[in-house]
Amino acid sequence: MTTERYNPREAEPRWQKIWDEQKLFETDTTPSSTKPAYYVLEMFPYPSGRIHMGHVRNYAMGDVVARYKRANGFEVLHPMGWDAFGMPAENAAMQNKTHPKGWTYDNIAAMRQQLKSMGLSLDWAREFATCDPEYYAQQQKLFLDFLEHDLVYRKSAKVNWDPVDMTVLANEQVIDGKGWRSGADVEQRELTQWFFKISDFSEELLEAIDTLDEWPAKVKLMQANWIGKSRGLQMKFDLVEETAGFDGFEIFTTRPDTLAGASFMAIAPEHPLAIALAEEDSDLAAFNKEVRKTGTSAEELETAEKLGFDTGLKVKHPLYKDQTLPVFVANFILMDYGTGAIFGCPAHDQRDHDFATKYGLPIIATFVPSGYEEDPDKFVEAEPFVPLKSEKVDWINQPANVSTATGQDAIDSTIDWAESKNLGEGKVQFRLRDWGISRQRYWGCPIPVVHCEKCGVVPEKKENLPVTLPEDVTFDIPGNPLDRHPTWRDVPCPVCGAPAKRETDTMDTFVDSSWYFARFITPHNETPTIPDHANRWLPVDQYIGGIEHAILHLLYSRFFSRAMSIAGHMDIKEPFKGLFTQGMVVHETYGNKDMGWFQPAELNIDEVDGTRIAKRLDTGEIVPIGGIEKMSKSKRNTVDPDDIMQTYGADTARWFMLSDSPPDRDVEWTDAGAEGAHRFVQRIWRLVQSWSEMISTPDLQCEETSESLALRKASHKTLMAVGEDIEKLAFNRAIARLYEFCNVLSAVKPDKADKSVISAMREGIGFFVQCIAPMMPHLAEECWKSLGKTSLVSAMPWPKFNAEFAVDDTIVMPIQINGKKRADLEIDPNASKEEIEAASLQLDVVVKYLEGRDPKKVIVVPKRIVNVVI
């Protein structure tokens, strides 16, 4: 019998149209829906132009969850939108003389088309882009609410300024201290900018991490480290002589237990004392200026040499009345952290040690690492530490061997001691800073305030929102087009009506993505949310996206939920109940830095004597095959999802992206793997075709045979296991089980099947088609129809497995002798320990090994294993 090959190019659009017409995936988020609510969301894409394989993988995963939950009786919300503001649109505008708006919406149209061809069960009626005035109008309202609730403020902050492009640069746009585009030396400038008070929530954001039990431990740890809580001692050091109006200054330390080892003081160049001293001392002023030139990139900070300027000032040592410590201004002290001043303990801090070595300062240890207590001299030779003098340790009854295990106790007891002596007080310090959201850019959400000479900073009236971006702008001159717009900028003051100027900064695009998940519930409402609706649908039950957003996006969203709760928009504090971070799609690379990189399509890859060789199609030149790396335009190792969907169809692409690798790990795209997935698509089609006629007629009464019973058991077991795997997002395991099940079904020959087998196949193939439907929905519909069903498989409830069939009548238990497997025992799974032991000891192999002796011990683990110890 010949069957026609399944043609996805014809079938897929046909089924997509039917789903669309029946509005199958539109969600009722109103209280009138009585089904339990389930919200599954994948991180929305930036409309860069085309979707990539990472999107295919991400959205395929979310779609499996959405379709599975829908089949299980949930009202599923599965929306899609566009994170549409941001710099690439402005860059494109500069390069191609397009307008950011046109560029962005064109890209959205193209990518929407691509996503639709994937057959995702999305509610497109809720689609929005963050650059839609309808969306950012609500964001501006939120901003004004936050302002009202004291969650936003302005302050002066340092930025990277590109003097040629006249623009502020993000840290990653500063390369070797130069602007990435202009190549000009980047300056540090102070600008007054808007900040969200995320640091007010440091403690709460940290503590609530413990409640996120459906988040990856890794992400929780990254967030905790980012918030960076540390307890330490803040204390004042007194200057020997009052200078420039200062009688001393406060320092912060997390290691007060090393106070006895202090040998110098260091303050930041921006420290008020340093600034005051610099006014009198031109050398210090020059030093401060020089030091501030250093860029803010991680690389520069890492390699920057420790530099200090001896102010000549001395402070009194708080422990030893007869001792003083010199005060330096040093480039490695940050004004933003602690008090911008430290005491240096070179024996127990690497940076302090580097500094002390360079400037010839004493290195005084306050403890000896464990293992060296008996022989401190040995320790001195091994490490750059000077042994402690015992009288210097006695200041706080502290053991000389503060190991890491007892370290925290020592720190805590030191703080208590210092407080009792009024030397200082215990303080909690967070690393988390307030979130600066001002961007000197055009393509972002305008900050809805007006600057009036008389009234100061005035919020725009809510009835005047949105403050829309003007469209008549150009990008041929450097700088922010809003800043030089002839009319947009000049507006009357909302309070006094006098001529005033609009704020020309726009918001960081992370603001846009910090609440979009809430907007999807009521996407066209005239307030940001409807609290009742938001409270019913949030938190998002399952959020899926890349690990690269583990910190900022997720932390900002957690802050936003709290801020929105305070402003009365909802009562949800944690926006994402379940979080899943999927791995990347990686691919082999071809080429190298010198010859450049080649796309797979430009090469002919052959295997010669077991070695794969890549040759250029045009010149025949051999190209080295490089490492397997994240798909990227620069390495040219991308595969276009459109090409794959044209060749094999969306189902094949979805299936392959879900099989093979566990979803949280990277998956390698290989042509062979894609072909393998496609072969399976055709194999399913052949299987269903070969049985469709025989099983599309209703069941007849018949006796169960051993063959049909075995089939039923396999069917119900698969159904149970696939459901469990999907619940756990173990898509690769669900797929392995479906391959296995397909092997079982394929082994049954239609021409030899009796009534009972046909009946079992009717059930089994039905289950199978329903099980593949979340992953390969088009093929599943086509098969479903071919089985004579008039319903849509996408609208079918998930079948229920029968627990009786899902367990076995007999199981095979391995029998070990002295821990090595020697035999199998087929037995009733409910057999007692005694029965299992008796049966095991009667096995020929066991009798042979026993040689007439009694076993020393027999361990029986029912349903698992028997171990006979001789």
Add this chain to the structure above:
RNA sequence: GCGGGCAUGGCGGAAUCGGUAGACGCAAGGGACUUAAAAUCCCUCGGCCUUAGAGCUGUCCGGGUUCAAGUCCCGGUGCCCGCACCA
């Protein structure tokens, strides 16, 4: 430097609480069908063996706990990720 993770065939990976290591897929090899190819179907597939066996060995390396270790503990090696002049 600090914090975290991972290590299983030629490859991706599976193995629930410590209980048959290598499911499933890919690649490879052999065979069938065919004038031929593609497609399809069948078989083999961790290593070792003058004893081919219910044989020995085997989950990065070295120890340990246990009737039993890929899984737990101690020590090491390698790779990956995150953060970082954070006091």
